[in-house]
Amino acid sequence: xxxxxxxxxxxxxxxxxxxxxxxxxxxxxxxxxxxxxxxxxxxxxxxxxxxxxxxxxxxxxxxxxxxxxxxxxxxxxxxxxxxxxxxxxxxxxxxxxxxxxxxxxxxxxxxxxxxxxxxxxxxxxxxxxxxxxxxxxxxxxxxxxxxxxxxxxxxxxxxxxxxxxxxxxxxxxxxxxxxxxxxxxxxxxxxxxxxxxxxxxxxxxxxxxxxxxxxxxxxxxxxxxxxxxxxxxxxxxxxxxxxxxxxxxxxxxxxxxxxxxxxxxxxxx
Numbered sequence: 001x002x003x004x005x006x007x008x009x010x011x012x013x014x015x016x017x018x019x020x021x022x023x024x025x026x027x028x029x030x031x032x033x034x035x036x037x038x039x040x041x042x043x044x045x046x047x048x049x050x051x052x053x054x055x056x057x058x059x060x061x062x063x064x065x066x067x068x069x070x071x072x073x074x075x076x077x078x079x080x081x082x083x084x085x086x087x088x089x090x091x092x093x094x095x096x097x098x099x100x101x102x103x104x105x106x107x108x109x110x111x112x113x114x115x116x117x118x119x120x121x122x123x124x125x126x127x128x129x130x131x132x133x134x135x136x137x138x139x140x141x142x143x144x145x146x147x148x149x150x151x152x153x154x155x156x157x158x159x160x161x162x163x164x165x166x167x168x169x170x171x172x173x174x175x176x177x178x179x180x181x182x183x184x185x186x187x188x189x190x191x192x193x194x195x196x197x198x199x200x201x202x203x204x205x206x207x208x209x210x211x212x213x214x215x216x217x218x219x220x221x222x223x224x225x226x227x228x229x230x231x232x233x234x235x236x237x238x239x240x241x242x243x244x245x246x247x248x249x250x251x252x253x254x255x256x257x258x259x260x261x262x263x264x265x266x267x268x269x
Contacts, residue, residue: 002082010140013065022057024087030115034087035218038072046215048112062111093242096206098182105131106188113187121148136161197245207245211236
């Protein structure tokens with residue numbers, strides 16, 4: 001159980017695992033996540049379920065090597081097992097009414113937005129997808145996203161592939177061209193999601209974002225992943241991870257995500 005079946009190095013620091021986890025695969029829905037530990041004394045880290053195959057009994061995980069735990073996780077190879085893996089956790093994403101969806105993934109956020117686009121596509125929505133990265137070497141899941149999209153766009157900061165600029169540049173163009181958009185789902189760095197929310201708010205387009213908050217237990221008991229939505233305190237692990245982007249306090253999230261930077265650096269050293 002929890003054996004790594006396949007490994008794929010997507011970029012120099014981004015790794016994909018396909019893991020044997022039939023019980024999780026059977027119940028997983030787009031938007032949900034798992035929590036794992038690489039070793040018994042290690043920390044618990046949340047990872048979005050980037051895909052699932054109910055017949056095969058597998059889930060797909062994508063993670064970036066940034067700290068001690070992800071470095072240890074990145075050392076695992078096919079045939080190795082993940083000792084502790086719990087899920088699916090969180091609430092599946094609820095979609096607003098309408099049939100025209102725009103799915104936006106920035107950086108590592110392409111991994112969690114993929115199951116959203118795939119699920120919408122399978123249910124007959126018209127899906128427009130936009131993915132972005134700093135440069136072409138950091139892009140991934142291009143074929144996968146294109147395969148579940150009616151329209152597909154790429155943006156890179158340096159213009160090395162697709163449109164030069166940000167994902168919001170393309171979104172603004174779609175709005176200016178009059179493309180019907182009933183709602184937007186955006187996943188990526190906080191500045192990107194905030195920029196998308198500021199743009200769609202002006203045009204009154206419903207927008208959902210998915211958060212990658214700091215978590216400990218994943219059951220709402222520790223309060224470490226709390227977030228303010230519409231002036232109310234919510235917990236990413238049990239109330240999310242998807243929230244209304246126009247009600248979310250992005251500035252608070254930015255502060256909370258940087259709370260333990262010094263500790264993370266200390267552990268790496």
